Amino acid sequence: MNKPNIIVINGQEYLFTPGETILTVARRNNVDIPTLCHMKNATPTGACRMCVVEVQGARSLMAACTVPAGPNMVVRTESELIAKARRMIIELMLTSGNHEDCLVCPATGDCRLQELAYKYQIKAGRFPKTKSRYDLEAVNPFIIRNFSKCLACGRCVQACNEVQVNTAIDFGYRGARTKIITKGDRTLKDSDCVFCGECIQVCPVGALIPKDAYKKARICDTKSVRSTCTYCGVGCQVNLHVKNNEVQHITGRGDAAPNFGSLCVKGRFGFDFIAAKERLKTPLIKENGAFREASWDEAIGLVAERLSAIKAKHGADSLGVLTSARISNEENYVVQKFARAVLKTNNVDHCARL
């Protein structure tokens, strides 16, 4: 007879499908197991060991992200032993590299290490601090790599290789000298990197940050507004992070199709145009070959008058309207309604053919 697929976590029985890890079953049932390196839909690496749990009968603590659930397995996710192990891991992370300047780090408030340190109430500095071996890299337009904060958790490597499949970065120089490198350890600018920024989004700490992060508000200080990317037809779901009436950052929405957090360089970084000083601010009317500013009343009046006059003289079909693949459905609807119901012509098209 087959054993039933039941696992006991913290005294509760849960069903599982063979092959599922302890972590997957726990998360599905809202049992919190803290993780740092774990990434949904990527191969679990068990690198950070934050997710250790007690499995009855096992000699040591097990990483919940890699151990498959088994029939009648009995698991505890919190205990003194577990807390001690997790504390140790967090302390080691805090002392490897520079994690004492949270006050001026762009990732503050949006940092997994900070969150865990708080949860387990750990102050930096119990172990001697190890100096970072690698200098900060900022010689590209989009991404700062601050190696002094890198935990070598590998999330960025997975994001680049398994999610975006750009294969631009990997682990290099194993052991204590571990560094996330491009092929030949060149700068990102001269690598296969296409600046999709997936790695920034998944980095749990401030080791990867947007180039202009220091000039912008921190994500935790912004209000997030859900929207859709304005560039291509994929329609990636985004969060616009807003402060002081300005979009400070754009990130991918992890909880929605089609992109589940992914974006490309345009969608993530190409929003300078919103606040560009060249934006048109007021209606303009051309007089003697040059534009002058006008009030809305005057401009609208002029447009209405000229369109009416041309229609009266040459007929409705002497007018044409180009609507746009850039504006909203509602606006397209109103534009074609205007052409058809007000101007009385079907001369309405947009530039999709181009």
Next chain:
Amino acid sequence: MTNPIADMEKAEVILLTGTNTTENHPVIAAYIKRAVQFKGTKLIVVDPRRIKMAAFAEQWLRPYPGTDVAWLNGLMHVIIKENLHDKEFIANRCEDFEALAKSVEAFTPEYVQNLTGIPAQDLIQAARLYAGAKVASIVYCMGITQHVSGTDNVKALANLAMLCGHLGVEGGGVNPLRGQNNVQGACDMGGLPNVFTGYQPVTDGANVKKMEEAWQVTGLSTKVGLTVTEMIPKAHSGEIKALYIVGENPLISDADVNHVEKSIAHLDFLVVQDIFMTETAQMAHVVLPSLCFAEKDGTFSNTERKVQRIRKAVDGPGSAKTDWEIICAISRKMGYAMNYASSREIFEEIARVTPSYGGITYERIEHEGLHWPCPTKDHPGTKILHTAQFTRGKGKFHAIAFVPPAEKTDAEYPLILTTGRVLYHYHTGTMTRKSEGLNERAPECFIEMAKADAEKYGVKAGAVATIASRRGEIKAKVKISETAVAGTVFLPFHFVEASANKLTNAALDPISKIPEFKVCAVKVLA
């Protein structure tokens, strides 16, 4: 798209053609790369350029530009000859199979090799791969449609999918990738000269009556209007007197811009409504400032027919207004009371007059969008089209004849030019070129060519060369690249100062009226 984006990871085989996916639709490219890398999907790339996706392909076929119908007919020839077609699907769901079979009879692999340069053996192998898969998806983009034969190309792709029964199933389908964010929506909303919203023909009396009632007007025109590619020449000849252009920059994006500029200069009156002073806006009599996506509420419909929300996050600059507020104000001034309180109210009207959007409400898409058709409030939306039957009932096979590209190379203009986009810029560059970062990665126009061609025509990498066609000439920096194949050169069209469309050919596809951007004959001089 007939199928949702997420389906790509479920395809056994993907046939990718006319799309430089990693540059133009990077997030979809990631789906395809993941499918190949981790799900065992086999990729066939058909493209004259050695695009990045070719590195992920089981097979890369390299046709001469403009010969798509030939290789597609060739694939179908092989499939029918080797008896690999889906007889059950054809019998139950399609009609006119015999006509198709007859039309592809002449397209033997050897004949196709002559026309396209694709080795006969490769064509046979690709045919077996696509037809032999349980589910296979076709993914294409402007590389297929921007030809004089664009409509034929699309029909030929549909023929191929129907022939193998790869339609109406998860992981299958014929999937065009839309270039601009809301091309799908602009079409759905009736931003076309022949249809109201939801593709309801303006020539059908019942539709006209319905709209007249909904809009409370009389005398709607029942005559199909002009396309953009017809309006521009008619502006030149004087039949079109005034143009109202919203959020478009035809002065860069249009084929043969020299002619466009002259045509627009002929207008009695030009209104341009945009967020920037574009090249087209410079020529306007009145320019009206509008708001961008981050400054307004509304919806976009993406390439998989999913209607998704945008939300106001910041206030716009100065006194700029939403496009709909501006149009409503003009309508009122012209004596028609167009009054809406919000984009939501407009959307409710859209749902009332558009059967395929009938069941969509802002409430329902608050968290995640819905795929149309979604006719009723309790309808879950339609992720996959044509699961039980085609829109017209039976799927019709169309016999498609091969028409070579309108313009040929000759001794004076020996190279074929194709145009397109690069990753770091978007369309005419009005928005992306405001970003220092994007500009730093892609600062200027370049002509991409193979090493052999550069040597042959005596131009050096990094030097500025002159590129001339029968219509005009521009200058651009030479970039010698593995991507290019000898005989074909590539220019991106984002750059005002070296507008690729000064060279391109305005010859139109007779049905879709799409100009032939992808093929024109040029010469390159040092």
